Amino acid sequence: MIGDYTGSMDLFLYIRARNWPAVAGYGLFVGLMAVGYFYNVTFVQLGLKDLGERALGLSPAAVAQQMAVLALLTGVVALVVGFGMQRRGWGTSLLRKLQLALAVVLVQTGLTAVSPRIASSPQFLLWIVICSLALGVGVPATFSLTTDLVPVRDRGYVAAAITAVAYFAAAAFPGSWAIDSFSRTMLWLMVPGALGLGGIVALASSGRSFVAVWVAELSQHHRQTRFGNGRFVTNGHGHIDRRFFGFVALMFGIFFVDSLGFLRIVDTPILVDGAWQAAQQSPRLIIAMTHVVAALVAGVMYTYLDERHLFYWIFTLFALTHLSYTFRVWLLPETTVAALGTPMLYATAVSLYTVVNFALWSDFSTPRTISGNTAVGVALSGWTATFLSTALAIRWQTQGMLLDEHLRWVQALALLFLLAMLVVAVIRSPDRGNGM
Amino acid sequence: MKRIWLLFLLFFLLMGCDDGVYSSTLIFDGRHTFGSETRLPGDVLLRAGTTELAAGSQVAGSIYVLGGTLVANGQIDGDLAVLDGEVRLGPDAVIFGDLRTSGGKTRQADTAVIRGQTITGLALPLDGVQAQPGGWEATFRWLIGVLLLASLGGVWAQWQSRRQTQPLRNVADAALIHWLPSAALGLLGLLVLPILLVMMAFTVVLIPLVFVLGLIVSLVWAMGVVSLGALLGEWMAARWLKPTFRQPMSPGWTTFTGTVLLMGLFALPWVGEALLGLTAVLLLGAVLLSRFGTRTYEPPPTVVMAEDLSVYERP
Numbered sequence: 001m002i003g004d005y006t007g008s009m010d011l012f013l014y015i016r017a018r019n020w021p022a023v024a025g026y027g028l029f030v031g032l033m034a035v036g037y038f039y040n041v042t043f044v045q046l047g048l049k050d051l052g053e054r055a056l057g058l059s060p061a062a063v064a065q066q067m068a069v070l071a072l073l074t075g076v077v078a079l080v081v082g083f084g085m086q087r088r089g090w091g092t093s094l095l096r097k098l099q100l101a102l103a104v105v106l107v108q109t110g111l112t113a114v115s116p117r118i119a120s121s122p123q124f125l126l127w128i129v130i131c132s133l134a135l136g137v138g139v140p141a142t143f144s145l146t147t148d149l150v151p152v153r154d155r156g157y158v159a160a161a162i163t164a165v166a167y168f169a170a171a172a173f174p175g176s177w178a179i180d181s182f183s184r185t186m187l188w189l190m191v192p193g194a195l196g197l198g199g200i201v202a203l204a205s206s207g208r209s210f211v212a213v214w215v216a217e218l219s220q221h222h223r224q225t226r227f228g229n230g231r232f233v234t235n236g237h238g239h240i241d242r243r244f245f246g247f248v249a250l251m252f253g254i255f256f257v258d259s260l261g262f263l264r265i266v267d268t269p270i271l272v273d274g275a276w277q278a279a280q281q282s283p284r285l286i287i288a289m290t291h292v293v294a295a296l297v298a299g300v301m302y303t304y305l306d307e308r309h310l311f312y313w314i315f316t317l318f319a320l321t322h323l324s325y326t327f328r329v330w331l332l333p334e335t336t337v338a339a340l341g342t343p344m345l346y347a348t349a350v351s352l353y354t355v356v357n358f359a360l361w362s363d364f365s366t367p368r369t370i371s372g373n374t375a376v377g378v379a380l381s382g383w384t385a386t387f388l389s390t391a392l393a394i395r396w397q398t399q400g401m402l403l404d405e406h407l408r409w410v411q412a413l414a415l416l417f418l419l420a421m422l423v424v425a426v427i428r429s430p431d432r433g434n435g436m
Numbered sequence: 437m438k439r440i441w442l443l444f445l446l447f448f449l450l451m452g453c454d455d456g457v458y459s460s461t462l463i464f465d466g467r468h469t470f471g472s473e474t475r476l477p478g479d480v481l482l483r484a485g486t487t488e489l490a491a492g493s494q495v496a497g498s499i500y501v502l503g504g505t506l507v508a509n510g511q512i513d514g515d516l517a518v519l520d521g522e523v524r525l526g527p528d529a530v531i532f533g534d535l536r537t538s539g540g541k542t543r544q545a546d547t548a549v550i551r552g553q554t555i556t557g558l559a560l561p562l563d564g565v566q567a568q569p570g571g572w573e574a575t576f577r578w579l580i581g582v583l584l585l586a587s588l589g590g591v592w593a594q595w596q597s598r599r600q601t602q603p604l605r606n607v608a609d610a611a612l613i614h615w616l617p618s619a620a621l622g623l624l625g626l627l628v629l630p631i632l633l634v635m636m637a638f639t640v641v642l643i644p645l646v647f648v649l650g651l652i653v654s655l656v657w658a659m660g661v662v663s664l665g666a667l668l669g670e671w672m673a674a675r676w677l678k679p680t681f682r683q684p685m686s687p688g689w690t691t692f693t694g695t696v697l698l699m700g701l702f703a704l705p706w707v708g709e710a711l712l713g714l715t716a717v718l719l720l721g722a723v724l725l726s727r728f729g730t731r732t733y734e735p736p737p738t739v740v741m742a743e744d745l746s747v748y749e750r751p
Contacts, residue, residue, distance in 0.1 A: 010748070017748035153738050217750070226747075231738045293623065300620035304735050317628065324635045341631040348627055 010151040010226065021214045022221070025149040030158060032101065032142060032197070033358065034165040035189050041170050043112065044131070045259075045386070046266070047182035051115060055179055056124055064394035070128045071387025075379040077136020082375020085140055091371040094148045094219035095204055100141035102194070102201045107134040109190040116180045135383070143374035146362035148218050151226040153303070159358030160299025163351050167291035171276065171347070172284055177266075222367035230363030232307075237366065240373060244364050250311055251360070251381035253417040254353045257318050260389040261325075261410035262346075264396075268403055271325065275343035283340055290344045294351035301352075302359055308425065310356055315418035317349035322411035329404045357382060460497070460643065463487050463504070470510070479514065482506055482521065491528040498533060501540065515552065518542050578703065586695035589662030594688030603729025604691070607663035610733045611722035617735070622721030629653065659729065660719025662695055669694025 014022045048070075052063035090096045111131055118124050150158045175181045203211035221227040235241070265271045278284055301310055324342040361377035362370055396406055460478045465485045470476065472492030479497035480487075482504050489495065489510040498514030499506065501521045508516070509526030515533035516523070520540045525531075525548040534552035535542070544550075593604055611618050633649060636642035669690030677685055685693075702712040725733045 013745060013748045017745055017750075019748055019750050021750065022748075220751075231736070290627070293627065297620045297624045297627075300616055301624070304614070304617035304620075304739060306736075313624065320628075320632060320635070324631075327635070341634055345628065345631050348624070 009157055010154045011157070021217045024214065025218045025221070026154075026158065028200075029145055029149040030161050030165065031193075032145070033162045034169075035193055036138065036142060037162060037166040037354070038169050038189070039108065039112075039186055041166065043182045043186050044135075045390075046177045047115070047179045048128075049263075050177060050182075051118060051179040052124060055116075056118070056121060058121060058124070059398070060394045061398050062121070064391040064398075066125060066128050067387045067394070068391040069125070070132050071384050071391070073129060073132030074135045074139075074383045074387075077133055078139040078375040078379035078383070081137050082140035082371045082373075082379070085144070085371035086369060089368065091144050091147070091369065092222055092367045094145070094222075095201075095215060097141050097145055097148075098197070098201050098204065098215070100137055101145070102197050104134050104138035104141060105190065105194045105197055108138075109187070109194050112183050112186045112190060116183050136379070139378045139383070140371040140375040143361060143378060144370040147222040147227055147365070147367040147370050149221070150362075152229070152231050152363065153226070155230075155359040155363060156299040156302030156355065158299075159302065159355040160295045162358055163295035163298070163354040164292040167295065167347070167351060167354070168288045171288035171291055172281075177277070227367075229366050232364045233366060237369070239369060240364075240376060244373070244377075247307075247360060247364070248377055248381050250417070250421070251353070251357060251377065252385045253413070254311075254314055254318070255382050255385035256389045257315075257410055257414045257417065258350060258353070258389075259386045260393050260413070261318075261322055261407065263390055263393040264403065264406045264410075265325065267397065271328075275340060283343075286340055287343050287347050290347040291351045294348040295355055298352040298355035302355055307356065307360070308421070310352060311421060312418065314349055314353045314356070315414050315421065317345055317352070319411055319414035319418060321345045321349060322407050322414060326404055326407045326411055329407065472510075474510075484521075489529075491526070503540075582696055582699040585658055585661065585699070586665065586692045589658075589665060589695045590688040590692035592662065593666050593691035594686060597687040601730070603659075603726075604663040604666045606726040606729040606732050607660060607719070607722050608667040610726040611660070611664060611718050612667070614722075614725065614733055614735060615718060617733075618718050618721035618725050620721065621724050622717035622719065625720045625724065626717055656720060656723045656728075657716065660715075660723050661698060662691060663722070663729070664715065664719065665693075665695030665698045666691040667694065668698055672697070 011023065011026055048067065049063060052058045052066060053060060058066075085091055085097075085100075090100075107130065111127060111134070115127065118127055146155065173185075175185060200211055200215070203209045204215035206212065232243070266276070269277075273279075275283055275287060298310065301313075321342055324345065328342065357378070361374045364377070365373040393406070396409075461476050461480045462483070463481065463485055464483045467486045467488075469488045470490060470493045472490050474490075474493045476493075476495045477497075480495055480499045482499070482501045484504040486505045486507070488507045489512075491509045493510030495510070495512045495514070499508070499512055499516050501516070501518045501523055503521040505522045505524075507524045507526065509528045510530075512529070512531045512533070516525075516531050516535050518535075518537040518540045522540060523542045525542070525544040527545040527547040529545065529548040531548075531550045531552065535550045535554045537554075537556050589604075596602060596604060629649075633646055636646045636649070666687070669685075669692070670687075672694065673685040673690045698715075702708045702715070704711075723729065
């Protein structure tokens with residue numbers, strides 16, 4: 001008997017029980033998702049902008065349009081693939097999901113390798129279309145691995161580990177924000193990753209060797225109570241309900257607010273030169289460590305507290321961050337003094353919501369519904385919001401909107417979401433008596 | 437009803453921030469001339485534009501110049517801090533505090549008087565840090581503070597012992613039994629709070645709220661220490677005193693003794709500071725987790741488990 005109350009992770013219990021296949025499942029999931037997310041926040045978000053504007057000489061408005069195409073296609077493909085997987089019952093087939101993930105990794109590796117050689121606008125558009133198809137398949141395929149590899153109780157911690165690794169790498173070793181640099185860095189990770197995943201899928205598909213036994217063992221996990229139904233599945237079938245759409249709207253708001261502000265901030269040298277793009281290592285390390293600490297904190301909070309409180313924190317932090325940036329731009333428009341307080345606030349907010357995003361959708365799902373639910377959650381809230389706001393940010397910039405006005409809009413949006421949440425909370429007046 | 441009272445208290449505290457407790461003048465643009473009869477009650481912050489203080493005018497606080505032009509020919513009771521912009525001190529200018537410059541241009545008439553120091557490279561004063569007393573005086577102040585906190589905590593614990601709600605117990609339970617979420621929440625608070633306070637102070641407009649927030653943080657800290665002190669005192673009484681005297685110690689006395697001991701531990705060199713840091717994180721989180729002790733924290737059902745280790749073994 002372990003005891004009536006234990007704050008311990010299931011991972012530690014697997015280690016104590018010497019169940020190494022289950023422990024390796026955690027490693028596979030964290031590795032796959034962390035590299036995938038690192039790719040997303042560096043190569044896709046910053047690299048494509050550089051490729052379009054600097055390397056190809058396209059106008060910011062043209063790049064904004066291409067980004068909107070990427071958003072729309074990714075969202076549509078994710079929904080089609082997600083619900084297709086759900087209909088065919090692939091959500092409960094670990095091998096099939098790994099095969100799909102491998103296909104995505106191979107396509108993305110190829111796209112990453114050819115990206116610096118893109119020389120024209122049609123090639124760029126073709127690249128974007130193929131990238132959207134791959135990302136659209138990748139979202140439901142990889143997120144639905146959760147029900148096989150991560151027990152419900154550990155989803156917050158695992159999401160924290162993914163977030164911490166991805167953001168630490170992105171903040172501590174940013175290199176130059178140029179497509180060539182991103183491409184080289186990513187290939188160092190993706191080629192060995194593709195070979196490793198390819199080996200696992202090949203051996204598991206052949207049905208021989210210890211790898212096949214390992215995958216077969218993991219593929220039975222979703223039948224256990226510990227893995228199967230997420231913590232927010234109350235009706236037993238895990239279908240999308242009103243509450244789910246409430247969270248989609250909130251996550252859409254978060255992604256939208258984050259991306260809308262960040263793309264303008266990264267284009268403002270006085271705001272990034274002393275932080276994300278600092279010449280010295282120490283400011284970048286401080287931001288990277290903030291990401292790690294905030295991710296771990298978010299992992300614990302997600303596990304122990306009512307998820308609404310994380311949303312309160314996130315919107316409050318975003319509002320504060322942009323308020324802080326607005327004051328800085330307003331009061332000290334020409335100062336070169338680098339202050340790390342606001343970037344640290346920003347890093348904290350970003351880590352908090354990323355953890356929620358990695359854990360939330362699977363916790364609303366059963367093994368059968370996870371691919372569809374994840375597609376709706378990640379595609380509608382994450383991809384669509386990020387790239388629509390990116391397009392809007394670039395359009396505002398081209399229309400000549402001043403920096404402080406842009407940041408005030410973002411700050412107002414964050415406050416609006418926070419206020420809306422508080423109003424809804426007061427109207428519904430829930431007293432779940434759970435946590436804070 | 438309780439919420440209404442809390443909002444009323446906050447409103448009341450903010451009311452106190454009007455002229456008298458804290459006032460300031462913010463100048464963001466345009467041309468402003470303050471005549472010889474003018475008396476500005478608090479600090480002045482200049483962001484841009486041109487401001488002129490005529491001979492005979494008076495600023496009761498400090499002036500912070502972030503940009504624009506200041507032509508000062510009157511009396512400044514506090515400091516003049518120049519971060520950027522242009523400052524001209526006229527022949528009748530008198531600064532009772534320091535002249536601090538870290539940027540911009542400052543010109544001074546020969547007859548202008550600076551009663552304090554002229555400091556270059558440090559525009560914002562750090563006097564509070566240097567002005568801390570040392571030696572016996574510091575020890576005496578610390579002792580008075582500890583005894584006051586322990587006495588108030590003891591009175592509260594004694595009063596609380598006759599009631600059904602147990603705020604101190606709730607906070608202590610959150611800190612000790614649910615230490616992980618408490619530490620996480622505390623860490624998040626400590627990560628955000630200093631940045632928030634500095635940012636609010638930097639805006640000048642929000643300085644009154646810094647005081648309110650500082651007061652709340654102090655109350656949270658005091659409540660946390662007393663809660664933990666109560667538990668420590670209770671434990672000591674059960675372990676050492678009860679077997680000897682066979683008479684239970686009152687909650688007030690156990691809280692008083694535990695709080696004094698806890699504060700004594702914090703005062704130990706090296707170990708005390710580390711203990712203080714860890715406890716601060718834990719207690720801040722515990723107070724928030726138990727909503728200032730108003731409820732007993734209970735983790736969600738997914739965390740509470742009673743399972744056999746064998747279910748984690750390979751099939």
